[in-house]
Amino acid sequence: MESQVMTNPEDISKLYRELSLFPSLTRADVGPVITSQYGGKYSNIYTEWSQRDLERNENVKFCRQYIVFHDDKSVVYSGPSGNCTEIKGELLSKDSPSGDMKAVVRESIIKGEDKQFLEIWSKNIKVKSINLTALKKHGKVYEDDQFGCLVWSHSETHLLYVAERKRLKAESFFQSVSPESCSLADEEEGVKMGKEEETTKGEQFVFYEDWGETLVSKSSPVLCVLDIEGSNVSVLEGVPDNISPGQAFWAPSDTGVVFVGWWHEPFRLGLKYSPNRRSSLFYVDLTGGQCEQLSSGSSAVCSPKLSPDQCRIIYLECAVYGPHQQCSRLCMYDWYTKRTSVVVDVVKRPREDGFAGIYSSSLSPLCWSADSQRILVSCPQGSRKDLLLVETTTGSVTSLTSKSPGGSWSLLTIERNLMVVSWSSPNCPPSLRVGFLPLGGSREEVDWVVLEDSQTQPDIDWQILNFTPPPEQDNSQYPGLDFDALLLKPKDVKEGVKLPLIVTPHGGPHSVIVADWLLSSSVLCRMGFAILLVNYRGSIGYGQDSISSLPGNVGTQDVKDVQFAVESVLRGGAFDEQKVAVAGGSHGGFVACHLIGQYPEFYKACVARNPVINLASMIGSTDIPDWCMVEAGYNYSTDCLPDPAVWEQMLNKSPIKHVKQVKTPVLLTLGEDDKRVPPKQGIEYYRALKALQVPVRLLWYPGNNHSLSKVDAESDGFMNIALWMTQHLSL
Numbered sequence: 001m002e003s004q005v006m007t008n009p010e011d012i013s014k015l016y017r018e019l020s021l022f023p024s025l026t027r028a029d030v031g032p033v034i035t036s037q038y039g040g041k042y043s044n045i046y047t048e049w050s051q052r053d054l055e056r057n058e059n060v061k062f063c064r065q066y067i068v069f070h071d072d073k074s075v076v077y078s079g080p081s082g083n084c085t086e087i088k089g090e091l092l093s094k095d096s097p098s099g100d101m102k103a104v105v106r107e108s109i110i111k112g113e114d115k116q117f118l119e120i121w122s123k124n125i126k127v128k129s130i131n132l133t134a135l136k137k138h139g140k141v142y143e144d145d146q147f148g149c150l151v152w153s154h155s156e157t158h159l160l161y162v163a164e165r166k167r168l169k170a171e172s173f174f175q176s177v178s179p180e181s182c183s184l185a186d187e188e189e190g191v192k193m194g195k196e197e198e199t200t201k202g203e204q205f206v207f208y209e210d211w212g213e214t215l216v217s218k219s220s221p222v223l224c225v226l227d228i229e230g231s232n233v234s235v236l237e238g239v240p241d242n243i244s245p246g247q248a249f250w251a252p253s254d255t256g257v258v259f260v261g262w263w264h265e266p267f268r269l270g271l272k273y274s275p276n277r278r279s280s281l282f283y284v285d286l287t288g289g290q291c292e293q294l295s296s297g298s299s300a301v302c303s304p305k306l307s308p309d310q311c312r313i314i315y316l317e318c319a320v321y322g323p324h325q326q327c328s329r330l331c332m333y334d335w336y337t338k339r340t341s342v343v344v345d346v347v348k349r350p351r352e353d354g355f356a357g358i359y360s361s362s363l364s365p366l367c368w369s370a371d372s373q374r375i376l377v378s379c380p381q382g383s384r385k386d387l388l389l390v391e392t393t394t395g396s397v398t399s400l401t402s403k404s405p406g407g408s409w410s411l412l413t414i415e416r417n418l419m420v421v422s423w424s425s426p427n428c429p430p431s432l433r434v435g436f437l438p439l440g441g442s443r444e445e446v447d448w449v450v451l452e453d454s455q456t457q458p459d460i461d462w463q464i465l466n467f468t469p470p471p472e473q474d475n476s477q478y479p480g481l482d483f484d485a486l487l488l489k490p491k492d493v494k495e496g497v498k499l500p501l502i503v504t505p506h507g508g509p510h511s512v513i514v515a516d517w518l519l520s521s522s523v524l525c526r527m528g529f530a531i532l533l534v535n536y537r538g539s540i541g542y543g544q545d546s547i548s549s550l551p552g553n554v555g556t557q558d559v560k561d562v563q564f565a566v567e568s569v570l571r572g573g574a575f576d577e578q579k580v581a582v583a584g585g586s587h588g589g590f591v592a593c594h595l596i597g598q599y600p601e602f603y604k605a606c607v608a609r610n611p612v613i614n615l616a617s618m619i620g621s622t623d624i625p626d627w628c629m630v631e632a633g634y635n636y637s638t639d640c641l642p643d644p645a646v647w648e649q650m651l652n653k654s655p656i657k658h659v660k661q662v663k664t665p666v667l668l669t670l671g672e673d674d675k676r677v678p679p680k681q682g683i684e685y686y687r688a689l690k691a692l693q694v695p696v697r698l699l700w701y702p703g704n705n706h707s708l709s710k711v712d713a714e715s716d717g718f719m720n721i722a723l724w725m726t727q728h729l730s731l
């Protein structure tokens with residue numbers, strides 16, 4: 001049969017290079033309202049973007065500003081102001097509320113050593129540059145999304161951030177003291193003889209727990225405050241020792257600091273993609289150092305945001321343990337009455353109006369309407385990502401985007417009702433849009449204005465397909481659930497050509513593929529493949545019942561849903577059933593490896609990135625052992641001991657159980673530093689396949705973690721995947 005797939009590596013890399021140029025939006029800030037000399041009002045919009053630089057082998061961050069003239073209800077005129085500028089060395093940055101100053105945490109290598117500085121800029125002057133490393137009040141500043149923050153006090157006199165707790169310098173018992181032991185760098189930073197840093201002996205090799213995948217070396221965060229006038233940094237006292245604080249902000253009137261605290265006793269578990277860790281909202285008073293717990297303490301909370309009138313805090317809440325990503329509750333704490341209310345509760349099944357619940361582990365940095373009555377949340381609703389408007393007094397939820405073109409709407413910020421969003425779809429890279437939120441009670445549609453357009457890919461066609469599992473595959477505990485898949489295919493298919501198909505189950509398993517811009521899928525599609533991305537039952541965005549239906553049934557329900565979707569699509573006749581491949585990462589790799597074991601004749605090529613291969617062998621080495629228990633159908637507690645019956649079930653539900661049936665050639669891509677699915681999982685599969693003489697190739701990426709997202713690993717991984725597919729599908 002004729003094929004129209006691109007097979008030449010030069011052509012494939014050229015295409016990858018072309019499509020990897022599209023940047024993604026990472027941040028937007030709206031500046032204050034300025035009245036021009038002619039009376040027109042405008043605001044500057046600061047945006048940050050990220051783009052792969054294949055030559056430099058890094059993701060580059062750059063900014064661009066836009067000017068938006070408006071009348072507080074609609075955009076009158078808008079456009080870019082100036083060109084893009086690359087941002088180097090900035091770990092965190094934030095304009096002051098008035099827009100008069102800017103704070104930057106900068107990392108700089110001086111004489112081969114990493115140093116961190118806190119800078120204050122005013123007008124065109126860097127007025128302060130404080131060497132945080134030399135101050136030695138704390139360890140490295142946290143720049144991650146989990147704990148990190150850089151927040152101006154309302155008075156603009158203080159800055160709040162999170163850093164690693166200071167550790168005493170550890171020395172060997174056999175360290176000989178000599179004047180030379182004081183380094184030149186230390187001397188330059190003012191550590192003179194006689195004033196040496198305090199040291200401790202015998203602690204050199206003490207193990208410090210960390211917070212797992214992507215948070216390695218983050219162990220004991222502390223809240224830090226800079227008094228700008230006095231250039232004085234202090235570490236806040238009063239936070240309980242068994243709590244790791246983060247996501248902090250200033251309380252009304254700057255009387256103290258509100259933060260999320262994660263309990264880390266009896267031990268820390270991985271936090272990345274795991275918003276189900278026991279945590280609470282806390283308030284620490286600045287004068288007395290008293291710490292008050294503001295939420296229950298029996299749930300998991302995240303992303304607290306103070307209303308513009310400083311009266312209420314909105315935050316997300318979910319259950320501790322259980323599936324890692326679940327339907328969240330949107331809760332509100334009233335600062336003055338100290339009462340908490342549930343604004344939007346867990347949704348078990350999608351409602352008639354389409355609302356399926358809130359699925360998010362972070363609200364955007366600003367999410368309140370100007371009247372402090374409404375909240376904006378962008379989150380998956382089935383295979384779309386929509387912008388939802390929540391009335392905090394009634395809990396009513398309406399979608400601002402469900403009638404707009406399908407795709408993915410992500411809120412970057414909202415300030416004085418001016419919303420800044422990123423929109424993309426499988427054939428359209430991210431574009432920047434702004435629009436005013438209609439006044440409360442109004443049914444007006446948002447008039448979106450494009451500030452930065454992107455290039456639609458006319459050769460890519462996409463659609464969302466819905467599947468109802470056959471009766472024998474219905475879940476008796478959660479009956480009547482259906483699921484979706486996203487199908488991408490080349491627009492122009494020559495007469496008589498049947499397309500090869502790549503099937504992609506997502507990871508999680510409680511995550512979802514929304515109709516977003518997806519680099520590797522779009523390159524594969526432009527090469528001539530069709531791609532089927534399946535949101536099997538258990539995905540988020542379809543109601544809590546769908547999520548709850550999967551634990552205990554992994555390796556069967558998810559696998560059968562994917563197989564059912566593929567076979568249904570093949571029945572349409574447009575695809576070549578002899579040229580079907582499967583590719584997935586992590587839990588998606590688990591599903592992929594199950595599929596080639598359970599349907600050995602069906603798939604002609606398989607790619608698995610950091611796949612879960614054996615739940616029983618992984619439980620002792622992953623940063624989230626609870627995941628293995630929960631997905632195998634058991635409750636988790638921190639004191640549970642190994643149980644042969646549980647281990648047996650974990651083994652039975654794992655892909656390794658079916659390895660003897662495998663015939664499909666497998667490409668494994670593994671990250672040496674993966675704490676989530678340690679690469680030994682992939683090695684276990686590799687050895688089994690080698691023993692069975694099934695073609696297997698293993699790519700090992702040093703310096704990479706679970707996501708394999710460093711630019712060289714991602715691009716090399718892509719090329720190898722593309723060539724594995726063309727080779728083993730005989731294209």
Ligand SMILES: CSCC[C@H](NC=O)C(=O)N[C@@H](Cc1ccccc1)C(=O)O
Nearest residue numbers: 273507508511585586587588622627676
């Ligand atoms: C013990 S590893 C379990 C699999 C892993 N789940 C959680 O981290 C996984 O499948 N990871 C996904 C990433 C992901 C996880 C959760 C929500 C969204 C994405 C992957 O790497 O693709």
